[in-house]
Amino acid sequence: MTDHEHSQGESRKGTKSGGLLPGLVKGLITTARTLGRPTHTTEYPDAQPYLPPRSQGVIALLEENCTSCMLCSRECPDWCIYIDSHKETLPATTEGGRERQRNVLDRFAIDFSLCMYCGICVDVCPFDALHWSPEFEYAEVDIKDLLHEKERLGQWMPTVPPPPALDPSSAEPQEITAANKPARTAPEARS
Amino acid sequence: MNPVLEVVLRSVSVLAVFLVLPLIVGQTEHKVMAHMQGRLGPMYAGGFHGWAQLVADAAKFIQKEDITPRAADRWVFKLAPAVALVPYLVALAVIPISPTLVGADVDAGVLFVLAASAVGILGLLMGGWASANKYALLGGMRAAAQLLSYELPLVLSVASVALAAGTLSLSGIVDAWHPLWLLWQLPGAMVFFVAAVAELQRGPFDMPIADSEIVMGPFTEYTGLRFAFFLLSEYAGIVVMSLLFTVLFLGGWHGAFSDSLGPVWTLAKSAVISVLIIWMRVSWPRLREDQLQRLAWLVLVPVALVQLALTAVWVVLSSR
Known part of the structure; x- marks a missing residue:
């Protein structure tokens, strides 16, 4: 690869000089030199292509993290995320306590026939429920099958690469800072 | 040998050569062009490096629907591919591979080949005119203009060789x-080479086809087998022009052990010329229409005329 770039730089320098004939000869020399060099082609179906680990192939959903906040769905430029949820009331855990409500996710679907892979949903998710996976081999014969429901989106989760390591001089991650804080002194917090 | 049998045998072998050599040139172009562009080219058909790609292409073309546009001039439209293809077959029949290996030994072979290959222009013009398509018409007009202006330097440079050899017979020229x-x-030779490539409408002289400007020129409306015939005529044209260049300028079968290796020499030399034609297409950008005409009339024709004069003077002086 570096070889290739080097030779490109050379030929760019070379075009400065010369009238008609040198240019034509230079063209012939360039193509002949490329002929003698190994190709950069990867024979894809036979050999897997090399993709950078952070490639944006497909969006994976970690369902447990999703709070049905709808931020991703609202930010999506082409509205390809469908979310249905309902409220569930949790009984009070202690005697005389207050009942609590939480959102339960019924449906989370991304229509990859509409998705333009901008990644805004992944960026905007405050709870890290959406992740990029480098997998890309999910073409379908029927365009309707590109609508991935939450089960399918969840299946991509194991293919998500671990987050990149932090810089050596960076601050500690938020989670560790939070864990290292002294415990609050309130008596018997909810378990 | 029975004369009828001999004619049949000769015709069949010329036809076989006509069908095989263009495929070899086409496959060479696939691979050479791909590697010159840092690609691999066809790799699947036939197993080994896609050697059967063009056979597969032919099978595909045969299965395709043969469409004639409603507004087209039906008979002219349908006849055009044959008119483009057959002249090269006829021309190939009289080009000698070795003193004995020739389809039909014609006395005025040079004249015959030039006349036959010039008919091919008509096929393009017919296709362009009959398609009822503005791009096809533009392409056909460009083809006609280009082929007419390059026919002159081609004929003049061939005339020079014929004058030098003192014969119009192709084998006679090689002997001399x-x-x-x-x-x-x-x-x-250079004039002939450039004019031949322009006659074939190959890059950098592919203005009539110019797929980035006028879709596919005269071929725009063609599908299936008829389109394949046009493509085949292009590669058959490369074969004919390379063989002709070899015979006229490179001494055909002359070379080491030419008694036994004569045909090999002819074919090897024309293979080199074919690769050169492919190489030029890959390396150089297309000429504009006016540059094309300028090259023909202001460079090639004068050079060819000077060459003709030079040859004439030499022949007169040496025969005295």
């Missing part, structure tokens, strides 16, 4: 050939 001709006829 001498290695010094490479130098003496060099300007004529």
